[in-house]
Amino acid sequence: MELYRRFRFLSKKGPGALQPDELSEYKTLQANMETIYSTATICDYHNQTKCDLILEPDIVTVMASSEDWDELLYTWEQWRENTGKKMREDFVRFVELSNEAATLDGFSDTGSYWLNAYTVDEREAEEWTDGATLDQQHFRMMVDAVWQDVSERLYKKLHAYVRMRLQEVYPGKIDPTGPIPSHILGDMWAQDWSNIARHVMPFPEMPTFDVTDSMVENGWDIDRMFHAAEDFFRSIGLFDMTQTFWDKSVVNQTAWGKTMVCHASAEDFCLGPEGEDYRIKMCTEVNMVDLITVHHEMGHIEYFMAYKNQPLVFRDSANPGFHEAIGDLIALSMSTPKHLEDVLGLTPTPAKVSDPRYTDDEKRDLNFLMKMALEKIAFLPFGYLIDMYRWGVFDGSIPIDELNAGWWNLRESLQGVTPPAGQRGEEFFDPGAKYHVPANVPYIRYFVSFIVQFQFHARLCEAAGHTGPLHTCDIYNNTDAGGILRSALEKGFSEPWPKVLSELGGSQNMESQHIINYFEPLLTYLDQELLDADQCIGWGDECFAPVSLADRSVIPKQDPRDNETAAGLAMSEMNTDMTNLVQNATLVDWTYYNDVTTANADASNEAWLLVKNASGKWHKDVIESYNYQEFKDSYLRRQFELQKNLGTAALTDEDFIELNKIIKDMTAIYTNR
Ligand SMILES: *[C@@H]1O[C@H](CO)[C@@H](O)[C@H](O)[C@H]1NC(C)=O
Numbered sequence: 001m002e003l004y005r006r007f008r009f010l011s012k013k014g015p016g017a018l019q020p021d022e023l024s025e026y027k028t029l030q031a032n033m034e035t036i037y038s039t040a041t042i043c044d045y046h047n048q049t050k051c052d053l054i055l056e057p058d059i060v061t062v063m064a065s066s067e068d069w070d071e072l073l074y075t076w077e078q079w080r081e082n083t084g085k086k087m088r089e090d091f092v093r094f095v096e097l098s099n100e101a102a103t104l105d106g107f108s109d110t111g112s113y114w115l116n117a118y119t120v121d122e123r124e125a126e127e128w129t130d131g132a133t134l135d136q137q138h139f140r141m142m143v144d145a146v147w148q149d150v151s152e153r154l155y156k157k158l159h160a161y162v163r164m165r166l167q168e169v170y171p172g173k174i175d176p177t178g179p180i181p182s183h184i185l186g187d188m189w190a191q192d193w194s195n196i197a198r199h200v201m202p203f204p205e206m207p208t209f210d211v212t213d214s215m216v217e218n219g220w221d222i223d224r225m226f227h228a229a230e231d232f233f234r235s236i237g238l239f240d241m242t243q244t245f246w247d248k249s250v251v252n253q254t255a256w257g258k259t260m261v262c263h264a265s266a267e268d269f270c271l272g273p274e275g276e277d278y279r280i281k282m283c284t285e286v287n288m289v290d291l292i293t294v295h296h297e298m299g300h301i302e303y304f305m306a307y308k309n310q311p312l313v314f315r316d317s318a319n320p321g322f323h324e325a326i327g328d329l330i331a332l333s334m335s336t337p338k339h340l341e342d343v344l345g346l347t348p349t350p351a352k353v354s355d356p357r358y359t360d361d362e363k364r365d366l367n368f369l370m371k372m373a374l375e376k377i378a379f380l381p382f383g384y385l386i387d388m389y390r391w392g393v394f395d396g397s398i399p400i401d402e403l404n405a406g407w408w409n410l411r412e413s414l415q416g417v418t419p420p421a422g423q424r425g426e427e428f429f430d431p432g433a434k435y436h437v438p439a440n441v442p443y444i445r446y447f448v449s450f451i452v453q454f455q456f457h458a459r460l461c462e463a464a465g466h467t468g469p470l471h472t473c474d475i476y477n478n479t480d481a482g483g484i485l486r487s488a489l490e491k492g493f494s495e496p497w498p499k500v501l502s503e504l505g506g507s508q509n510m511e512s513q514h515i516i517n518y519f520e521p522l523l524t525y526l527d528q529e530l531l532d533a534d535q536c537i538g539w540g541d542e543c544f545a546p547v548s549l550a551d552r553s554v555i556p557k558q559d560p561r562d563n564e565t566a567a568g569l570a571m572s573e574m575n576t577d578m579t580n581l582v583q584n585a586t587l588v589d590w591t592y593y594n595d596v597t598t599a600n601a602d603a604s605n606e607a608w609l610l611v612k613n614a615s616g617k618w619h620k621d622v623i624e625s626y627n628y629q630e631f632k633d634s635y636l637r638r639q640f641e642l643q644k645n646l647g648t649a650a651l652t653d654e655d656f657i658e659l660n661k662i663i664k665d666m667t668a669i670y671t672n673r
């Protein structure tokens with residue numbers, strides 16, 4: 001059965017299925033878009049001859065700290081002028097080619113190819129989930145149901161409250177019943193509102209639980225941040241970082257001194273039981289946001305370590321969202337006021353202000369929950385709509401001549417945000433202003449992560465015997481909770497995610513009740529405040545625009561199959577053979593990402609060529625040597641069919657390189673949201 005799962009997921013080639021000239025075009029387009037994004041600069045609002053402002057840290061700092069409406073507007077517009085707008089043409093062609101590749105792989109379009117990672121077919125269901133299958137349509141319905149619930153019960157109230165408070169900051173500029181202009185939420189994409197905490201804290205005289213000042217006062221440095229995260233994982237019975245991790249990670253840009261891609265990521269170079277090479281790349285600063293990011297990235301490493309004994313194709317999380325959730329899960333405990341004070345010695349000093357309605361403890365907790373909501377709740381519609389948008393573009397329901405209108409339609413209906421200065425025309429391509437679109441990284445994983453991390457938290461807190469409100473739970477030092485986590489992580493991708501979720505999250509379904517439960521005290525507060533101030537909840541009457549959930553699933557019926565033993569042995573040989581080469585190529589890529597030079601780019605291509613040769617051998621020894629026509633299992637048969645065609649007709653160096661890049665991307669690199 002495990003073998004079945006291995007073949008089911010290993011056979012997808014992605015863009016590797018394209019003809020050579022198209023594949024080459026595909027890669028060029030992708031590289032163009034990434035280059036446009038990563039090299040974009042804008043001019044300083046206050047000095048139009050200073051035009052070397054880069055995204056991190058210059059531009060994000062302006063968005064986070066400026067309270068000048070016009071400066072924010074200028075910065076917001078310029079970033080889109082110099083990123084999305086310049087890649088619109090490339091993206092249109094990219095969608096065509098990407099869809100073509102997905103079709104060759106047996107999917108209706110690229111969105112369907114992406115969603116395949118979340119499905120459970122009938123055979124798997126029989127074995128693992130009491131017969132409950134999950135096709136793409138049902139997965140999308142599950143996501144949508146969770147979102148609708150959270151939107152009605154949490155998001156819209158947070159939105160209304162933030163809109164009300166921002167009217168004090170920008171008098172006369174905000175429609176009290178409309179969407180919020182998207183440039184004043186402290187973030188280039190309005191995806192994380194933590195940076196405007198200073199404007200919206202329920203009790204401004206009380207601490208905000210940003211312990212950045214305290215970290216600085218207590219002499220924290222980058223090293224200490226990473227060791228604090230490691231200590232937490234160790235305390236619940238998970239893994240210490242390896243010596244190689246400490247030696248090879250690049251986490252201090254100043255000390256490193258080279259041009260690097262700053263988007264934080266965690267990578268698995270070990271790709272096997274004996275290795276111990278895992279690394280983080282991050283331009284770390286000493287502040288609380290980065291302390292949480294350190295936990296996030298280290299969560300990936302813990303996952304890598306937990307599943308390292310699995311075969312290559314199972315060295316991955318149960319679904320992509322799980323990988324993103326682990327570090328965040330730990331950060332939920334780490335950032336509780338009690339943990340910050342008692343374990344980390346970070347103490348924001350509360351001011352005593354009398355307010356008959358709330359005790360100081362209640363005020364402290366409400367401030368804390370507001371801060372968490374600005375990160376966790378504000379993100380949810382964004383985490384959903386990036387892929388809802390791309391699913392629509394890939395399946396044609398968002399037409400090419402409405403690429404930008406379609407984007408803003410979702411931004412307004414789900415997020416309740418609007419362009420800051422009126423309608424954006426079709427000369428723009430505003431989704432391209434967000435990294436994951438030009439980089440072509442699927443995004444729904446972050447939404448899934450934000451939901452399931454609260455589900456995990458609730459389950460582990462229960463196991464730890466926690467009593468009291470969920471937001472006060474800290475599983476530090478609790479090996480009962482840690483044991484449940486560890487055994488789930490060790491499974492990797494070997495079982496369907498609903499099965500793993502039932503063990504780690506108490507149900508096979510993603511559930512909204514845990515995140516809502518966590519924020520319960522804040523909800524009560526928001527309800528009262530919004531009522532007292534007579535605020536409208538929502539924006540206009542178009543609060544939610546349902547998208548078409550047409551069944552685009554292509555999963556065929558399953559039959560019994562044979563020849564499993566021989567296919568299994570062949571698979572295992574292939575794994576061993578590929579592992580070293582993929583490992584080597586991944587290392588070469590690491591060098592490239594941390595030192596972007598032409599020589600390093602060439603080295604990367606060469607390393608992937610070596611991978612190609614091994615793939616060729618595997619193709620001969622495995623794909624071509626089984627008489628797949630006789631396989632009873634249509635799934636397995638189809639996979640052989642696809643690879644067989646690739647082998648005889650269109651197999652080029654580039655095909656194989658791309659195939660292995662895809663495998664590598666799926667198994668080894670996790671970028672931050
Ligand atoms: C504006 O930027 C330019 C280029 O960086 C610099 O030479 C100049 O001094 C700046 N002007 C002001 C007024 O800061």
Ligand SMILES: *[C@@H]1O[C@H](CO)[C@@H](O)[C@H](O)[C@H]1NC(C)=O
Nearest residue numbers: 141142145506507508509510
């Ligand atoms: C999961 O959700 C489905 C559909 O929403 C429902 O039929 C099923 O009973 C749920 N299962 C559990 C274990 O809650």
